[in-house]
Structures are given as structure tokens and as C-alpha cells.
Amino acid sequence: MTRRMDPLTAEVVDLIGTIVARYYQEYDAAAAVHRLTGAQARVLALLAPGPMPMRQIAQRLKCEPSNVTGIVDRLEAQGLAERRADPADRRVKLAAATEQGRDTAAHLRASLDFAREPLGALSEQDRRTLRDLLQRMLGDAPAGGSPASA
């Protein structure tokens, strides 16, 4: 057990840990500007492109559906989201961002300086290299980006 990690790998792991901490911190701060918690902001960002069933939100967040109920409740209370019926399946409730919700989501995305600013220290060539390295590190899996959800 406890197989030793080589120093270089350990260093990279530490750096990633630092990035993770900073990412969370700045994400929460950006959300707080709009009176949102991190979880609420994440759901709102998920809903910005279009409505989504509660179940699917839970899958994306990797949590139980019962948890999503509360988060959407709070977004709804602030007028940022609403629940709609799914015409195709009456069990399903589609969470959808309101006009104001989409607006907030856009501002939120804009205020993600955590992304622009530190990356500004890198040249375009560097960023390209970084992207390739991260992609390979993640096994070329698509970068959590487009939902591809119906």
C-alpha cells in the first residue's frame, strides 16, 4: 500500500488541488453577487440553454433527485426558474429558467473572471498546449460542455 508518487506528479497534483480550491471559491463568490449559492448557480447554468427534467438535473449534479427539488424550489422563489409540465410524460416536471433567470445566468457566466484572468498569463500557444494536455489527461472525454440532451 501507499505506493510513493514521484515528486513531479505530486507537484502537479498539488497544483490541481490549488486550482480546484480557487475555482470553487471564485465560483461561489460570483454566485453570491447574484444572491445565489454555488449549487443554485450550477443548476441555473444548466437550465439556461433550455428546460430539463428534474431527474436529469440530478444526474448532472450527481446527487439524489430529492435534493434537486429543494434547489429548484429556491430558484423558483427568486423568480429565476419555474416548473413546467412535460406534454410527453405527465410524471415529469421540466425545470426552466425564466427570462430573468437566463439574464442572471448570462451575467454569471460573464463574471467568471476566474477563468479569463489567470489564463491571461498564457499565450495563445500556451493555452492550446494546456487544452491538449488536459484533454489527454481526461481521456479525451468531451469536456462536460454540451448537454446533447433532447
Place this chain on the structure above:
Amino acid sequence: MTRRMDPLTAEVVDLIGTIVARYYQEYDAAAAVHRLTGAQARVLALLAPGPMPMRQIAQRLKCEPSNVTGIVDRLEAQGLAERRADPADRRVKLAAATEQGRDTAAHLRASLDFAREPLGALSEQDRRTLRDLLQRMLGDAPAGGSPASA
């Protein structure tokens, strides 16, 4: 506002978001193996090298000291940590990992496959490049290492 981000930068940001999500997920999973939550594991890792005042733990976690009280309480209840008096200042309580706590911390660190495995896809040269890019991205700040706080 809402200055557009160039597509390359956006791609890198997305990748970082994916890494952050995966990091958290795997960290929590590794902690759960030892009946710990993520926060408890983080504190235990902090205490593994040596005792630390409660106040300092709070600074490292960027949270209120009152929050640390509860987390250390739970570690203490599991026999993984204990509180000691600071001979130099009787107000201070030093949280310290017990023998068992250090042992758990070591196993925890070992089970961080999240670090070794994905990085295994990169050659040593690649890891070196990645390290340098991340360091520059973080403004050459030391990688979350030494506190330097008095």
C-alpha cells in the same frame, strides 16, 4: 458587459470545470472509504504533518473557526484527532492527529488514484509542461503549500 471569451479560452475553462468536478467527486469517494466526509478528510490531511491551532485550520479552509469546532469534534469522536493545550498560549487549542488518524491520512493519500491514474496518460515531459503551465497560470504562487502565517 459580458465581454465574449474566445473559443479556445472557453474550451480550457470547460476542461478545468470538468477536472474540478471529478476531483471533488473522487476526493469524497476516497474519504467515504474511511467513513469520512470531504471536509473531515481535508482537516485530517492538514493535521497529518503535525498539530495546528484551530484558528489556523479555519484560515486554511477559508471558513469560520466555529465551523472547524464541529469538524474536529467529529474527528475526535472517531478517535482520529485530539485537542491539546498550547503551552505557549493557554487560549489556543492545538488539534492533532492521533496515531490512528495519521494512519488513516496516509491511506487516504495513497488512495488518491484520481491523481495518479489520469496523469498516467501523460509522459514525464508532458507532466513537466503541464506543471509549468499551471504554475504560470496561478501566478507562480507556491502550490497551496506553506502557510507562512505567524
Place this chain on the structure above:
DNA sequence: TGGTTTGCTTGACAAAGTGAAACATCCAGG
């Protein structure tokens, strides 16, 4: 000495998260 600051804990509270139970709806086999 006395007043202020510092370190920790307590209490009340909100949000995030889990798990189990309840309920409606859908779907498939007989």
C-alpha cells in the same frame, strides 16, 4: 491595574445532501 484584542465554543439558523416512504403516471404481459 483595566480595557481591548484574540482564540475557541456555543447556539440558532440556512443550505446541501442522503435515504425511505408516498403518490401519480407510464408501460408491458396476460
Place this chain on the structure above:
DNA sequence: CCTGGATGTTTCACTTTGTCAAGCAAACCA
């Protein structure tokens, strides 16, 4: 058709994390 099982959501009870304000003891300062 209709019954039984699977699915989607919510509710409830509960834990953990986290905040903030108040309280208390010890240290510091003048």
C-alpha cells in the same frame, strides 16, 4: 382491458457544512 411493476417527483426526518452573534478565558498594552 387491467393489473403489476417501474419511473419521476415530492415530502419527511436526519446529518454535515457553513454563517453569524454572543459569551468566556486568556493575553496584551498602556
